[in-house]
Amino acid sequence: MHELSIVMGIVKIAEDETAKIKENTVAKIELEIGQLAGVELDALNFVWESAVKDSVLEHALKTIIEIPGKAICADCNREFYLNNIFDSCPNCNSNFKGIIQGKELRVKSLEVI
Amino acid sequence: MCGTCGCGSDTNGPTILKPGEHNHSHDVLHHNHDSHTHTHEHHTHEEHTHTHNHSHDHKHKVLEIEQDILQNNQVLAARNRGYFEAKNIFTLNLVSSPGSGKTSILERTLSDLKETIPFYVIEGDQQTLNDANRIDAIKIPVIQINTGKGCHLESDIVYEAVKKLEIKNNSILMIENVGNLVCPSMFDLGESKRIVIISTTEGDDKPIKYPDMFYTSDICIINKIDLLPYLNTDIEKLKSYALQVNPKLQFFEVSATTGEGMEAWYGWLKENI
Ligand SMILES: Nc1nc2c(ncn2[C@@H]2O[C@H](COP(=O)(O)OP(=O)(O)OP(=O)(O)O)[C@@H](O)[C@H]2O)c(=O)[nH]1
Ligand SMILES: [Zn+2]
Numbered sequence: 001m002h003e004l005s006i007v008m009g010i011v012k013i014a015e016d017e018t019a020k021i022k023e024n025t026v027a028k029i030e031l032e033i034g035q036l037a038g039v040e041l042d043a044l045n046f047v048w049e050s051a052v053k054d055s056v057l058e059h060a061l062k063t064i065i066e067i068p069g070k071a072i073c074a075d076c077n078r079e080f081y082l083n084n085i086f087d088s089c090p091n092c093n094s095n096f097k098g099i100i101q102g103k104e105l106r107v108k109s110l111e112v113i
Numbered sequence: 114m115c116g117t118c119g120c121g122s123d124t125n126g127p128t129i130l131k132p133g134e135h136n137h138s139h140d141v142l143h144h145n146h147d148s149h150t151h152t153h154e155h156h157t158h159e160e161h162t163h164t165h166n167h168s169h170d171h172k173h174k175v176l177e178i179e180q181d182i183l184q185n186n187q188v189l190a191a192r193n194r195g196y197f198e199a200k201n202i203f204t205l206n207l208v209s210s211p212g213s214g215k216t217s218i219l220e221r222t223l224s225d226l227k228e229t230i231p232f233y234v235i236e237g238d239q240q241t242l243n244d245a246n247r248i249d250a251i252k253i254p255v256i257q258i259n260t261g262k263g264c265h266l267e268s269d270i271v272y273e274a275v276k277k278l279e280i281k282n283n284s285i286l287m288i289e290n291v292g293n294l295v296c297p298s299m300f301d302l303g304e305s306k307r308i309v310i311i312s313t314t315e316g317d318d319k320p321i322k323y324p325d326m327f328y329t330s331d332i333c334i335i336n337k338i339d340l341l342p343y344l345n346t347d348i349e350k351l352k353s354y355a356l357q358v359n360p361k362l363q364f365f366e367v368s369a370t371t372g373e374g375m376e377a378w379y380g381w382l383k384e385n386i
């Protein structure tokens with residue numbers, strides 16, 4: 001379950017950033033997670049509590065901003081939203097496309113006390 | 114232990130071993146995966162619905178971080194890639210579900226080509242030295258990474274293994290990832306090419322069930338074609354699903370058991386080093 005590694009990555013970022021300004025409690029954390037990023041939010045939420053225990057994130061309120069998938073067709077240039085990484089262009093049916101959004105996996109902000 | 118893929122809460126971290134070495138499991142690296150236990154409550158998005166309306170005590174500070182969560186792995190992968198390029202080491206990351214035949218394909222490939230190409234192998238598994246012993250038996254330098262509860266390799270542990278393996282310039286490094294079609298897809302190891310292996314017994318719709326792995330791979334080896342007469346698998350359908358996910362995929366159809374189709378794969382290897 002890579003969601004555990006992902007939460008551990010989030011903890012590391014939070015620990016590093018708060019250490020820089022010598023704070024040790026995060027009140028809020030905002031994450032941006034693309035719908036094509038390959039992360040199951042259920043699984044992420046499932047591991048969250050145990051993974052943040054004893055870290056600066058232990059009591060943080062977590063907000064997840066989900067970013068919908070969007071691609072641009074390499075054949076007809078149409079921009080379109082997609083739910084699956086394999087959705088084809090609704091205009092010309094091509095499978096050749098560039099993903100322009102939806103792969104994000106980011107810590108957007110931290111609010112420290 | 115998590116039901117999804119076996120990530121559990123055991124205390125053993127990843128270990129690196131060469132066949133023949135003593136098997137006390139020293140933790141080679143401090144790996145994040147470990148120090149945490151899983152609880153089995155199900156957590157949902159409840160945090161979303163909180164409205165935050167308490168009065169601020171003027172001590173809150175908002176840090177706009179905008180940092181990629183996988184950045185650490187990506188930076189280390191880039192370091193690996195630079196090392197490989199400098200030494201002209203062509204590196205392949207072999208990914209698949211458990212049991213598709215990664216080790217069998219390696220055994221056959223190494224036996225057939227070892228006189229002409231210097232190979233090195235990193236074996237990734239949750240437990241046991243079994244795969245490394247199979248490679249060691251054909252006298253190819255090999256090292257085993259046991260991820261413990263981890264379900265995929267990450268670039269930091271690959272870096273440690275690479276150092277220990279002492280790879281010579283102008284060679285091919287094969288990294289057999291942990292058998293798992295989900296988790297390894299997100300972790301770049303610094304490889305030159307990623308190869309997804311699927312066997313004919315797995316069903317033709319695997320590529321759209323696990324699209325991320327097919328999306329991030331360059332090559333798709335379809336193994337166990339010797340079994341086709343006994344199965345309902347439609348290889349053309351499998352390929353068209355895979356191409357739907359990743360139109361740039363290149364296919365090889367092989368049987369590691371009979372050797373059928375291996376020449377085309379060897380041709381690709383020789384062309385690419
Ligand atoms: N019939 C047939 N069986 C094969 C073929 N390739 C591998 N097998 C069998 O499939 C089983 C699994 O093969 P392995 O090579 O161990 O598979 P793997 O992908 O390395 O497995 P993990 O490392 O556990 O993920 C073994 O029993 C092999 O003998 C093939 O081409 N045809
Ligand atoms: Zn996993």
Ligand SMILES: [Zn+2]
Pocket residue numbers: 073074075076077078089090091092093094
């Ligand atoms: Zn189009």
Ligand SMILES: [Zn+2]
Pocket residue numbers: 215216217244289
């Ligand atoms: Zn294997």
